[in-house]
Amino acid sequence: MSAGISPKDRRKMKMLVKELKAQKAMHTEFVSVYIPAGYDLNKINSHLSDELGTASNIKSSATRKNVQGALDKMLQTLKLFKKTPKNGLAVFAGNAASKEGKNDMRSWYIEPPVPLNIRIYRCDKEFVTAHIEDLMMDKRVYGLVVLDRRDADIALLKGKIIVPLQKTHSEVPGKTKAGGQSAQRYARIREGSYKDHFKKIADFMKEHFLHLGNDLQGIIIGGPGITVNDFMNKDYVTGDLKKKIIGTKDLSYTGDFGLQELLEKSADLLAEEEVAQEKKIMQEFFKMLVKAIEKTAYGKMQVEKALAMSAVKVLLISEHLPDSEIMRLEEIAEESGAEVRVISVETREGVQLKQMGGYASILRFPVS
Numbered sequence: 001m002s003a004g005i006s007p008k009d010r011r012k013m014k015m016l017v018k019e020l021k022a023q024k025a026m027h028t029e030f031v032s033v034y035i036p037a038g039y040d041l042n043k044i045n046s047h048l049s050d051e052l053g054t055a056s057n058i059k060s061s062a063t064r065k066n067v068q069g070a071l072d073k074m075l076q077t078l079k080l081f082k083k084t085p086k087n088g089l090a091v092f093a094g095n096a097a098s099k100e101g102k103n104d105m106r107s108w109y110i111e112p113p114v115p116l117n118i119r120i121y122r123c124d125k126e127f128v129t130a131h132i133e134d135l136m137m138d139k140r141v142y143g144l145v146v147l148d149r150r151d152a153d154i155a156l157l158k159g160k161i162i163v164p165l166q167k168t169h170s171e172v173p174g175k176t177k178a179g180g181q182s183a184q185r186y187a188r189i190r191e192g193s194y195k196d197h198f199k200k201i202a203d204f205m206k207e208h209f210l211h212l213g214n215d216l217q218g219i220i221i222g223g224p225g226i227t228v229n230d231f232m233n234k235d236y237v238t239g240d241l242k243k244k245i246i247g248t249k250d251l252s253y254t255g256d257f258g259l260q261e262l263l264e265k266s267a268d269l270l271a272e273e274e275v276a277q278e279k280k281i282m283q284e285f286f287k288m289l290v291k292a293i294e295k296t297a298y299g300k301m302q303v304e305k306a307l308a309m310s311a312v313k314v315l316l317i318s319e320h321l322p323d324s325e326i327m328r329l330e331e332i333a334e335e336s337g338a339e340v341r342v343i344s345v346e347t348r349e350g351v352q353l354k355q356m357g358g359y360a361s362i363l364r365f366p367v368s
Contacts, residue, residue, distance in 0.1 A: 011327060017129045020092055027066070031067070052068060077107040144259055145220070148223050148227050152254065160275040202236040305367060
């Protein structure tokens, strides 16, 4: 995930962006202000006061009223702060009424969990949310490659999501029953096809991975052991790209199943990544369902009952639930000191949790 941004902070930002994007102005009258970390708040207040005076020149009385109202609301909101917060501040204000002529002047603000490095003042028909969305983006990625002697798949692991990038297939001729020189000729043809296939894979890896620079945390390659060893030992991948390879895994599949298998077998390489931690805790839950079912609860009613009794040790919530529901459950869980994990639907375990209704927990003690 983006450095310094917790899953909970990310959800708060996501909910704010969603609410801001739902607002639509009739005219150019929504005000967005981004204040970078360390910037003098007094200068922002002075600028907004000047803009408030300038707004009196707007010809349309309705637009003038809304722009002045938004600026005034923003100045009132900024009075909540004696100085710019440590990581900066983003403030939004405007008339949120759905019908023209009505008044519902509102403001929103967020102190970002990581430093804001841009200063913006904009009056528009929509709020400027792109920079908040950029902060939310998970720029750190891993390259995933699964291959055998005929097929290969190249993908990125972005946070919890596998993003397929490229499929390639080689028409390697099958073995022949012919003997003598014919067998040797077929063997040479097959070997040449293997080399072309591996070279093509390496070229696609360069195309998709090299430009990522420092955002690329590493490359993991999987496939049948002999095939992976041939690919690695013949120097198809060289230079900076080869330095990024952090491990190889013996797999049974290519394609989507192969990518999932590679992810599952790479827990040791991805131990610090959220997706690996999610898979580990979900696997623990499913084992307990078999061996110690009394220390588990699933389904909304059972989980909420366990939460009410402070019996929950780890709360497992599917990310497909509404953000407001996730945050409600987080608040309840945190009151009793329970650990909270929001589980993506990008893994097999996450899909299983979704199919179970999206609510599960590992308990401190049985709940009757």
